[in-house]
Amino acid sequence: MSEIPYIAIDDYVSDLKVSDDAVFTGTGALVVPFTMIDISSESHFSHLKPNEHAFVSWLPLYDDYYWLFQCQGDLVFDKEEAYPGCINLYGQGQTLTTTGPFSFFYSTVKKPFRVDKISMTRHAWPFTYASRQARTGDINHHVNILDMRDQDGLVAIDDQFGQYMDDVQTDDLIRLNLGEMLGVDGL
Incomplete structure (x- = not known):
């Protein structure tokens, strides 16, 4: 059983905006969309600002792709800073950022995972499920309710x-x- 990449919000966001290329912005707290590790310190992401972060799924997800999650927001607990040189694993569903302005997007990478294969312009759409949609409201027609x-x-x-x-x-x-x-x- 593999994980499904869920939308990174778990509460209603009154100012949520979703662009046509799957970039989400608003104000609130983000949750971990899938089990992932922090790869923000990789040289490929040297352009990131201090409150911008890049994560990749720990294992390939349901579609046999690695998923990248890039977000902007202040982390509740920055494991990269607290444990330098260690694998910084974030579990699906945990609170990721404090309440504040955020933006995020997803993209996918084929196996085997290599940082240089990441496309920062080809974004992917996450999923939601019935009880989460009841909390967040209907987000966008591209964010599908998982019915399996x-x-x-x-x-x-x-x-x-x-x-x-x-x-x-x-x-x-x-x-x-x-x-x-x-x-x-x-x-």
């Missing part, structure tokens, strides 16, 4: 109201998470 359920895994856990996980499902979820952190498809 994995029969063997848990997708969009917060859409499973009234359901619970038994010990076997919890163990499977822990193994999957550990496998993704180690960079393998499963244990």
Whole structure:
């Protein structure tokens, strides 16, 4: 089961603007759209300002591409600054930036990932899901509601109201998470 790149906002943003080339701007806090690492210190991104950041997905996502997420905003916790030289992993759904002005966009890179293959002009559209859209409102016709359920895994856990996980499902979820952190498809 691979991650889906979700929209990086989780609350209603009254001044949200979405350009035709998939650049999102507004005021609010951003959330981590997929499990990713900070690559802002790469020489390819030397043009970034202090409050601009570049991230890439930890593993290829659902479409077998690596996804890049570039944003402008003040990070809640800058792992690159706190732990220089370490892998700075951000988990999907965590709060990424403080509340303030933001802008962000996504792009994709084929395997194997190389920084020089990143296109800063060819942007990709993220996804959303029903309960997130209920919080954010209808964003743009290009941000599609994901309407697929994995029969063997848990997708969009917060859409499973009234359901619970038994010990076997919890163990499977822990193994999957550990496998993704180690960079393998499963244990």
